[in-house]
Amino acid sequence: QKEVEQDPGPLSVPEGAIVSLNCTYSNSAFQYFMWYRQYSRKGPELLMYTYSSGNKEDGRFTAQVDKSSKYISLFIRDSQPSDSATYLCAMETGSYIPTFGRGTSLIVHP
């Protein structure tokens, strides 16, 4: 079993839909949780960063962490075609060396 599991997709949704992206993990030492967006042939861009359990909202994005279930989510409201990208979850123990999921490919069609 990998430390971080993430469905690669692709996930295809219509414009305006609410998107739910998820990761599960097995290492209970993970304390910091991140979501990155990666466009093709570009480096990952940090979207959300959370510490411990709870919700964090930033514009159309909401990150949710449930440490008891070892489950994190990223919600995108009012999705746009420009949101089409690969979304990577990442988590770390505080060592500054993140462990990444394999990424979920999201396609938002007009």
Add this chain to the structure above:
Amino acid sequence: GAVVSQHPSWVICKSGTSVKIECRSLDFQATTMFWYRQFPKQSLMLMATSNEGSKATYEQGVEKDKFLINHASLTLSTLTVTSAHPEDSSFYICSASAQGAAFFGQGTRLTVV
């Protein structure tokens, strides 16, 4: 957020030559930087951890003599792919941590012909 700049964004080189990739932290000092390799539709694979003023730490299976890392200052780390071969063609990305999160460079697409 913190800015990490990587150069070049793409490079084509002949088999047997060496290629240097630079990674700079523009608005913060990074004692540690990381180098990743990414294959199409795959996640990031950590190659090595670059430490300022000391030797890099390589992940298992990564040839240290082939992928030379130098971290001479708090804002610059370089990755040199020596005697490149077509199988080294890939997308290389650096990152540095600031404010508790990892920030990535734009990536370098290396094609060895």
